[in-house]
Amino acid sequence: MTVTVDERLLRGMARDAAVYALTRPAAIVMWIALAAALALSILNLSATGGNPGLSGLLPVASIGLMLYAVVMTIVGARRAVHSATPPGTVVWVRLGDTALHIGAGHRSSDIDYSTFQSVRAGADAVLLKLRGASAITAIPRSLVTDDDLATLRARIG
Numbered sequence: 001m002t003v004t005v006d007e008r009l010l011r012g013m014a015r016d017a018a019v020y021a022l023t024r025p026a027a028i029v030m031w032i033a034l035a036a037a038l039a040l041s042i043l044n045l046s047a048t049g050g051n052p053g054l055s056g057l058l059p060v061a062s063i064g065l066m067l068y069a070v071v072m073t074i075v076g077a078r079r080a081v082h083s084a085t086p087p088g089t090v091v092w093v094r095l096g097d098t099a100l101h102i103g104a105g106h107r108s109s110d111i112d113y114s115t116f117q118s119v120r121a122g123a124d125a126v127l128l129k130l131r132g133a134s135a136i137t138a139i140p141r142s143l144v145t146d147d148d149l150a151t152l153r154a155r156i157g
Helices: 007-023 025-048 053-084 146-156
Strands: 002-004 090-095 099-104 107-112 116-121 125-130 136-140
Touching (some): 007 025, 007 053, 007 125, 007 136, 025 053, 053 136, 090 136, 125 146
Antiparallel strands (some): 002 090, 090 099, 116 125
C-alpha cells in the first residue's frame, strides 16, 4: 500500500510531531518550570503592592517564552516533515520480521526494530522515536493498520 503526500497530510503529520515534542518528558519539565516562573512572578507582583517596576514584565516574559516554545516547535516539526516527505512524494511501509522497510520517493530504508525506542500513533502519523536520540521518524498513519501498530509495539517494546 502507498500514499501520496499532500499538504493536508503534511499539516496533520507535523501537528502530530509537534504534539509529541511538546508532551515528551523533557518538555513537561520545561512547562513545569515555565508555569512555576509565571506563578512566582505573579506572586511577586502581589507582594509589591501597586509599584511592580521591572518585575511587572516577568509574567509577560514567562508567557512570551511559552508561546515562543510552542511556535518554534510547530515550525520545526513542519520543516522536518516537509523536508523528509515533500508534497507529491509517494510513501510506503512494510513490516519485516526484523526490520521496518520504509520508502519515500526514490529512497528506501531498512531499519532494524532495535533502532527504535518507542512508538506513538497520532491521528495522521505514526511516530517512531530513535533509541539514544531526540529524533523521530514519522510515517503516515494511513499506511499502518491497527494490527501493524500492535506488531510494531510488540517488536519495539
